Amino acid sequence: MQPISPVVKNLLILNVLMFVVTWFFGNQGLDISAYLAVYYIDSPFFKMWQPISYMFMHGSLMHIFFNMFALFSFGSILEYHWGGKRFLNFYLLTGLGALVLQWLVQAYEVAQITGSAINSVAAIEASGSAELFSIYGTPMVGASGAIFGILVAFAMLYPNVEMYIMFIPVPVKAKYIIPVYIVIELFLGLGKIQGDSVAHFAHLGGALIGYFLVKRWRNNNTYYDYYE
Numbered sequence: 001m002q003p004i005s006p007v008v009k010n011l012l013i014l015n016v017l018m019f020v021v022t023w024f025f026g027n028q029g030l031d032i033s034a035y036l037a038v039y040y041i042d043s044p045f046f047k048m049w050q051p052i053s054y055m056f057m058h059g060s061l062m063h064i065f066f067n068m069f070a071l072f073s074f075g076s077i078l079e080y081h082w083g084g085k086r087f088l089n090f091y092l093l094t095g096l097g098a099l100v101l102q103w104l105v106q107a108y109e110v111a112q113i114t115g116s117a118i119n120s121v122a123a124i125e126a127s128g129s130a131e132l133f134s135i136y137g138t139p140m141v142g143a144s145g146a147i148f149g150i151l152v153a154f155a156m157l158y159p160n161v162e163m164y165i166m167f168i169p170v171p172v173k174a175k176y177i178i179p180v181y182i183v184i185e186l187f188l189g190l191g192k193i194q195g196d197s198v199a200h201f202a203h204l205g206g207a208l209i210g211y212f213l214v215k216r217w218r219n220n221n222t223y224y225d226y227y228e
Contacts, residue, residue, distance in 0.1 A: 004072065005079035007088050012068055015143060018056045019064050033057055037139030038099060040106050045137070055095040057141035067143045074154045081157060082217075090153065090213055091146045094206040098145020101205025105189075106135050140199050148185075148203045149210025151178050156214045182207050 004012075018036075025032050038054035039045040058064035079087040113132055154161075159175035182204065189200030 002076060002080060005076040005084070005087075007079050007084045007091075008071060008075040011071060011075070011091065011143075015056050015058065015064060015068055015071075019058050022057065033059075033139070033141060037141045039137075039139050040135050041103050042107075042110075043136045045139070050139075051096060051099055052092070054099070054139070054141050055092075055143050055146060058143070059141050063142060067147050070147045070151065071143065074150050077158070078150060078153055086217075090149065090210070093213060094149025094209045095143065095146040097209030098148070098199075098202040098204075098206035099140070101208065102140060102199050102202040105201045110135060138197075140202060142199075144199075145202045145206030148182075148206040149213075151181070152207045152210040153214050155179070156211070 022033055022036075034045070035047065036050065036053040036057050038050035039047075058067065075087070075091075078090070082090070110132065155174040155178035159173065161174045162171035163174055163177055164171050165177060185200045185203045185207075188198070189204060
C-alpha cells in the first residue's frame with residue numbers, strides 16, 4: 001500500500017481543520033459557515049471567495065467523514081499517477097464545476113418560478129415562494145463535487161479494480177460501480193424527494209468535469225506517471 005500523498009494529506013488536514021474551527025466558533029455563537037459556505041450567485045449573501053472556501057466546509061460529522069474517507073481511499077492513487085500539481089488542479093476544477101452546474105440548475109428553477117431572472121430581495125419577498133427563499137438563502141458546503149470527480153477519474157483510469165461496497169457481499173469492478181452511483185445521483189436530483197437537502201446536481205457537475213478532464217488529458221497524452 002502506497003503512503004498517503006502530500007497534496008491529499010494537506011487537503012485532509014485543511015478540511016478537518018476547517019470543520020473543527022467551524023464547530024468551535026459555532027459553540028461560541030459565531031456561525032462562520034455563513035461567510036465561507038457558497039450561496040447562489042445572485043443571492044445578496046454571495047461573496048467572491050465562497051466558490052473556493054465552500055469546498056473545505058462540511059455540515060456534519062458524517063458529511064466530512066465520508067468525503068474524507070473517499071479522498072483518502074482514491075486521492076493518493078490519482079496524485080501518484082498525475083503528480084501533485086495536476087491532482088490539485090483536478091480537485092479544484094471539479095469542485096468549481098460542481099458549483100457551476102448547481103448554479104445553472106438554480107437559475108433554471110428561478111426562471112421557472114418567476115418567468116424571468118430576478119435580482120432583488122424585494123422581488124423574492126413579493127413572490128412569496130418558499131422555493132425561492134431556499135435558493136437565495138440556503139448555502140452549499142462540502143467537497144462532494146471534487147470527490148465525485150475523483151471517483152469518476154479512478155473508474156476511468158483503473159476500471160477493472162475490484163471494490164467492496166456496503167451490503168454487496170462480492171467485489172464489483174469500478175467501471176460498474178461508479179456509473180451506477182452517477183445514475184442514482186441523477187435520479188435523486190430529478191426526483192426532488194421531499195426533505196432531501198443534498199445538492200445532487202453539484203455531485204453530477206463534479207463528475208462531469210472529472211470525466212472531461214480525464215478524456216482531454218488522455219487524448220492529449222499529457223498524463224504524469226510520476227510524482228512532481
